[in-house]
Amino acid sequence: xxxxxxxxxxxxxxxxxxxxxxxxxxxxxxxxxxxxxxxxxxxxxxxxxxxxxxxxxxxxxxxxxxxxxxxxxxxxxxxxxxxxxxxxxxxxxxxxxxxxxxxxxxxxxxxxxxxxxxxxxxxxxxxxxxxxxxxxxxxxxxxxxxxxxxxxxxxxxxxxxxxxxxxxxxxxxxxxxxxxxxxxxxxxxxxxxxxxxxxxxxxxxxxxxxxxxxxxxxxxxxxxxxxxxxxxxxxxxxxxxxxxxxxxxxxxxxxxxxxxxxxxxxxxxxxxxxxxxxxxxxxxxxxxxxxxxxxxxxxxxxxxxxxxxxxxxxxxxxxxxxxxxxxxxxxxxxxxxxxxxxxxxxxxxxxxxxxxxxxxxxxxxxxxxxxxxxxxxxxxxxxxxxxxxxxxxxxxxxxxxxxxxxxx
Amino acid sequence: xxxxxxxxxxxxxxxxxxxxxxxxxxxxxxxxxxxxxxxxxxxxxxxxxxxxxxxxxxxxxxxxxxxxxxxxxxxxxxxxxxxxxxxxxxxxxxxxxxxxxxxxxxxxxxxxxxxxxxxxxxxxxxxxxxxxxxxxxxxxxxxxxxxxxxxxxxxxxxxxxxxxxxxxxxxxxxxxxxxxxxxxxxxxxxxxxxxxxxxxxxxxxxxxxxxxxxxxxxxxxxxxxxxxxxxxxxxxxxxxxxxxxxxxxxxx
Numbered sequence: 001x002x003x004x005x006x007x008x009x010x011x012x013x014x015x016x017x018x019x020x021x022x023x024x025x026x027x028x029x030x031x032x033x034x035x036x037x038x039x040x041x042x043x044x045x046x047x048x049x050x051x052x053x054x055x056x057x058x059x060x061x062x063x064x065x066x067x068x069x070x071x072x073x074x075x076x077x078x079x080x081x082x083x084x085x086x087x088x089x090x091x092x093x094x095x096x097x098x099x100x101x102x103x104x105x106x107x108x109x110x111x112x113x114x115x116x117x118x119x120x121x122x123x124x125x126x127x128x129x130x131x132x133x134x135x136x137x138x139x140x141x142x143x144x145x146x147x148x149x150x151x152x153x154x155x156x157x158x159x160x161x162x163x164x165x166x167x168x169x170x171x172x173x174x175x176x177x178x179x180x181x182x183x184x185x186x187x188x189x190x191x192x193x194x195x196x197x198x199x200x201x202x203x204x205x206x207x208x209x210x211x212x213x214x215x216x217x218x219x220x221x222x223x224x225x226x227x228x229x230x231x232x233x234x235x236x237x238x239x240x241x242x243x244x245x246x247x248x249x250x251x252x253x254x255x256x257x258x259x260x261x262x263x264x265x266x267x268x269x270x271x272x273x274x275x276x277x278x279x280x281x282x283x284x285x286x287x288x289x290x291x292x293x294x295x296x297x298x299x300x301x302x303x304x305x306x307x308x309x310x311x312x313x314x315x316x317x318x319x320x321x322x323x324x325x326x327x328x329x330x331x332x333x334x335x336x337x338x339x340x341x342x343x344x345x346x347x348x349x350x351x352x353x354x355x356x357x358x359x360x361x362x363x364x365x366x367x368x369x370x371x372x373x374x375x376x377x378x379x380x381x382x383x384x385x386x387x388x389x390x391x392x393x394x395x396x397x398x399x400x401x402x403x404x405x406x407x408x
Numbered sequence: 409x410x411x412x413x414x415x416x417x418x419x420x421x422x423x424x425x426x427x428x429x430x431x432x433x434x435x436x437x438x439x440x441x442x443x444x445x446x447x448x449x450x451x452x453x454x455x456x457x458x459x460x461x462x463x464x465x466x467x468x469x470x471x472x473x474x475x476x477x478x479x480x481x482x483x484x485x486x487x488x489x490x491x492x493x494x495x496x497x498x499x500x501x502x503x504x505x506x507x508x509x510x511x512x513x514x515x516x517x518x519x520x521x522x523x524x525x526x527x528x529x530x531x532x533x534x535x536x537x538x539x540x541x542x543x544x545x546x547x548x549x550x551x552x553x554x555x556x557x558x559x560x561x562x563x564x565x566x567x568x569x570x571x572x573x574x575x576x577x578x579x580x581x582x583x584x585x586x587x588x589x590x591x592x593x594x595x596x597x598x599x600x601x602x603x604x605x606x607x608x609x610x611x612x613x614x615x616x617x618x619x620x621x622x623x624x625x626x627x628x629x630x631x632x633x634x635x636x637x638x639x640x641x642x643x644x645x646x647x648x649x650x651x652x653x654x655x656x657x658x659x660x
Contacts, residue, residue, distance in 0.1 A: 107522075111574045111595040112627070114522035167596045170572045179501065182572035 003311055004318075011318035014291075021287055022323060028283035029327025029384065030334060032276040036376050037335030040269045041366040045346075047265040049364050054258065055251055056132045057193055058120075058201065060097075060223040061232055062250040064243060069220060070254075075104060075176055078218040079246060089242035090224060094231040098224040099126035102206050104213070108153075109170040110161035117157070119171060119202045121209030124148070130225050133191050133203065139165045140189035149208035150188030154198020158190050165190055171202070175213040183212050273376060280324075280380060281387045288320055288391035299395050300403020313389075313396040320388030321381075328377045328384075335373070339366045436547035436563040439582050444542055446586040446615065451476045453641045455486075459634040460528045469526065470638075480651040484659070485526070494526065497656045503532055506656045513657050529602070529623040529633040541578065544571040550579070559584035575601075583609075587616045600626050607634075613642040 015022050055061060064086075066079035081100060082090060090098045102121035107114060124143040128134045133152070134142040143150060151169060153161075163169055168184045175181040185204060192198070210217065224239075226232050232250050239248045252259035292299075299312055307315075345363040452475045459468045470487040484495040493508030503516045521533040545565035553560050563580045567573035576596035581589040591604045608620035617640065624632040649655050 109522060109574055111576070111593075111601050162595075164597075168574065170574055172572075184570060184572045 007311065007315045007318055011315055011322060014319055015322055025283055025287045025323055026327045026330060029280055029324055030330035032280045033328055033331025033377060033380050034334040036273050036276055037372060038338045039272050040372045041339050043265050043268055044369065045364045045366050047262060051258065051262060057197060058131050058133065059251055059254065060130055061226040062224050062236060063254055064222040064239060065220065065247045067245060067247050070247060073105060075174060075213060078220050081217050081219060082222060085242045089239050092238065094226055094235050096225045096227050097130040098222055099123060099130045100219045101221045102209050103220045104173055107172040108202060110163045112162045113160060115160065117202050118200050119173060119204060119209065121206035122203055123206050130223060136191045136193055137189045138192045142189055143203065143205050146205045146207035148205035149185060150204065151185035152189040152191060152203040153187055154201065155190055155192045156195040156198040163187060173213050176215060181213050277383055280384060284320060284324060284384050284388050285390065288388050292316060292391045292395045296398055296403050296406050299398045300400045304400040309396040313392045316392035316395045317385065317389060321385050324381055324384035328381050332373055332377055336368060339368050342366050434549065436549040439561050440547060440563060440580065441542050443582050443586040443588050450643050451646045453644055454637060455639045456635055456637045458528060461632050462527065463631060474646055474650055476646050482651055495656055497651065499651050504653060504656055513653055529625060541565060544568055544573060560589060585616050587618055602626060612637065612640045
């Protein structure tokens with residue numbers, strides 16, 4: 001402990017004997033950490049934003065289906081509208097909105113092309129509250145009511161079918177009697193989402209669709225919106241209790257890809273962190289080795305004056321602890337400053353075409369997650385000090401005799 | 409869908425009692441109905457050659473077909489060896505396809521109905537749609553003209569509201585003796601999409617019969633499907649087992 005009191009000021013002063021080199025190392029460490037922190041914030045914000053945008057499009061935070069519908073979505077696996085118990089559970093305060101839909105696989109035909117699609121029969125007034133599609137119309141109008149037999153199709157689908165607003169398309173859906181029901185639908189609206197979504201979903205009035213395929217009031221799906229992610233598990237449990245015969249799932253289980261993407265976002269940050277770690281390690285080792293080799297005479301003198309090899313090891317390690325610690329502090333400040341500086345949100349609308357594939361919302365809001373500011377700086381500091389043990393060990397090995405013989 | 413195209417395929421086999429040319433010349437719906445009845449026989453047995461010119465080259469197929477009434481048809485390819493044995497059965501609302509290499513009968517799903525039939529410019533739904541042109545369209549006689557010694561009616565047919573028809577309109581040329589000479593399919597903006605033309609009319613089975621037909625799409629210039637009838641017999645007795653799935657798979 002006594003020796004630490006002596007060595008710490010010595011280490012601090014040693015750091016500034018070559019200010020240029022120290023500053024360069026500080027720069028490497030702080031920029032490395034800053035990039036990790038900024039990237040973590042950005043990736044988190046991006047993941048959340050794209051997830052929210054996708055769920056907001058149609059899927060919502062959870063869905064209820066008849067048992068088996070998800071394995072084989074067809075007209076024989078439908079369910080009745082919610083009964084009183086389920087209605088009560090759906091109207092719980094945690095659920096902000098819900099919508100009952102009839103979603104069936106279909107084939108759409110124009111003069112030029114025939115394509116497989118999914119037709120969704122909707123209740124427009126419920127849909128306007130839960131889905132962003134009604135706001136994404138670029139041409140025409142949204143559906144006026146459940147009886148509206150107009151079709152809302154995607155921009156890209158319209159292009160592929162070579163059809164346009166006001167023209168007819170034919171929808172073919174397998175009806176309840178097993179026959180293929182064909183009906184002509186006027187295209188009344190065209191929406192703009194991402195192309196994969198546009199190619200899949202066609203919307204029409206729910207009652208109009210039920211009539212077409214010979215159904216009563218059966219539905220295939222209830223989508224529900226839960227604004228607070230923490231409340232989702234509880235909502236799922238209460239819905240399962242209210243409708244034990246149905247299949248209630250949250251979005252992570254409905255779309256495994258989205259669940260996996262959500263989980264892999266964090267992994268991306270760790271990959272970036274390991275890349276940065278390698279660079280920081282190289283920088284630190286290089287600086288410290290140089291510092292040690294330059295001071296062979298000095299270490300010999302210190303040893304001759306009575307410093308033990310362990311003291312030399314501690315001295316050099318202290319130097320790297322201070323050096324990397326300072327760099328980490330600067331990096332944290334820079335990371336936090338970046339997030340505060342972009343508090344107004346990052347407007348991605350300029351890149352919206354390029355980013356369409358990532359299904360992101362248009363403005364990203366970065367935020368500081370406290371755990372990021374503990375884990376990443378600590379990891380970098382510890383790993384940096386650990387790799388700097390090598391030069392320290394080299395310094396400790398220097399004997400006074402060797403040092404005197406060493407040519408300067 | 410283009411019901412006439414199907415009739416054309418059927419007319420390969422088609423036949424019917426030649427209706428007396430009653431004085432209905434000015435009613436376009438009746439003209440089309442008569443033309444339709446003229447081609448359709450109670451039954452038929454036809455051998456025809458189909459030439460398909462596509463972007464990858466030209467190939468010819470010989471097919472033998474039987475029809476009975478308006479809802480039963482069997483087409484079996486007999487040459488070349490590569491395609492021989494392939495068969496399509498239409499029975500009521502169902503369409504089955506037999507592939508000898510797989511030794512499998514497949515009932516065509518809805519999504520496949522608009523796929524190309526044997527690589528030709530016809531689709532499976534062209535084969536199955538029957539009297540749609542006559543019943544689901546509103547007809548207007550545009551013009552009555554003389555053409556190489558015959559009176560020809562030019563009829564515009566527009567789909568009735570709500571009918572599941574993609575076309576904006578069809579323009580059909582029918583000769584006064586109820587032979588269809590030309591059928592044009594237009595999209596809903598009025599652009600021509602595809603055309604079927606009768607290249608040659610001969611007397612076959614005791615009636616004027618379009619023995620050479622060419623179907624082509626505007627989008628693929630230079631490509632076409634041509635059907636040449638080689639022999640035809642009409643109003644014959646056809647055993648009922650012919651239009652069954654078991655006969656499709658194991659022809660007697």
